[in-house]
Structure formats: structure tokens, C-alpha cells
Amino acid sequence: xxxxxxxxxxxxxxxSKELKADGKVTIAQVTGRQEAIGLSNRKSRKYWVTVxxxxxxxxxxxxxxxxxxxxxxxxxxxxxxxRITYLESNAGVIxxxxxxxxxxxxxxxxxxxxxxSIGYLVYACWRSFRSAPNHNPSSLPEGHGLxxxxxxxxxxxxxxx
Numbered sequence: 001x002x003x004x005x006x007x008x009x010x011x012x013x014x015x016s017k018e019l020k021a022d023g024k025v026t027i028a029q030v031t032g033r034q035e036a037i038g039l040s041n042r043k044s045r046k047y048w049v050t051v052x053x054x055x056x057x058x059x060x061x062x063x064x065x066x067x068x069x070x071x072x073x074x075x076x077x078x079x080x081x082x083r084i085t086y087l088e089s090n091a092g093v094i095x096x097x098x099x100x101x102x103x104x105x106x107x108x109x110x111x112x113x114x115x116x117s118i119g120y121l122v123y124a125c126w127r128s129f130r131s132a133p134n135h136n137p138s139s140l141p142e143g144h145g146l147x148x149x150x151x152x153x154x155x156x157x158x159x160x161x
Contacts, residue, residue, distance in 0.1 A: 002117060005110025009103075015093055016103040023085040025098045028053035030082060031063065035073070047073035051084060055091040062091045072096060 028051040038044030047070060052063040068076070076082055076096070083098040 002110050002113030005106050005113060007110075009105070009107025009110050012103045013107050016095075016100060018087060019085055019093065019095055019100045020102060022087060022089070023095070023100055024056055024088050025083060025085050026053050026056070027081050028084045028094075030076065030080060032065075033073070033076075034065075045070065049073065049076055049096065051082065051094070051096070053084060053086070055086060056088065058091070062086075064092060064094055066094065066096060068096060 030049060031052045032048075032050035034048040034050075036046045036048075038046075047068050048065050049068055049072075050063065050065045052061050054061050082096060085095045085098060085100050087093040
């Protein structure tokens, strides 16, 4: 889970940094709104807004369907146009706002998950080694844990016949 959050978080972070640095602001037409209610949980709702805009220096319009939260959906309301920020190099990357914030929440959550998992593994290993009996060979009874041939060879070396 942690590595997946880190991978997705890095992608979102890079995209938001690119949009913040190189994003172009334009007016987009709101061409559709959609609200979906979850089948298993009626309180689970998803909102999509479809926008269409013409990027600077191009003739063809770009249409994108964007998943938004309930606050953004109600903010857009029934407005026919909204301000968006898009990447000039890739007009498919957009944010439904003229102000772009750097997104790092998912990246931080992934890092904390991985660090927590590593910390737990270190603790579990430390705890198991601490509670394990001492495996010092001098503390074992004679021949304990050794193959029989090795024990016989050891005894014959010390007791010449």
C-alpha cells in the first residue's frame, strides 16, 4: 500500500508542480455534470464535471471529464463557464481552478506508511531476538544439535584409545 501511495503521490506532486510553474489559465465551457451514488453505500457519491476549452495556439477544442469533490461540484454549480489551468505541453492535464496548489498529501501518507512498516519490522525482529534463548555453543550440552558422526569424531579426538 505504501509504495503505491508513494508512486501515485509522486505523479500528483510532479503534475501539480508543473501546472503551478507552466500552467496556462483559460475559460472553459461546462458541457456536463454528473453525480453517481454508490450501490453498496448510499452515502458514497462521486461527482464529475465535463469541460471543453481551446488551448492557446490550437484550433481544436479539448474536452475532459474531471472527478471532483462535493465542495468543488457545488462551487461550480450551474455556471456555464469556469476558469481552468492546463499544461500547454499536454492539454489533457487540467485543474478546475486558476490557482493550483502543490499536492503532496498522498506522497507523505505513503512515506509514513512505509516508515511505519519498517519500524514495526525492526521492532518485531528485535523483540524476537531478545526473547530467543542464548545459542552460545558453550552453554549447550555436549553433542546437542550436532550430527552423530561429528560428535563421535570430537569424542575420539579427546579420548585416544
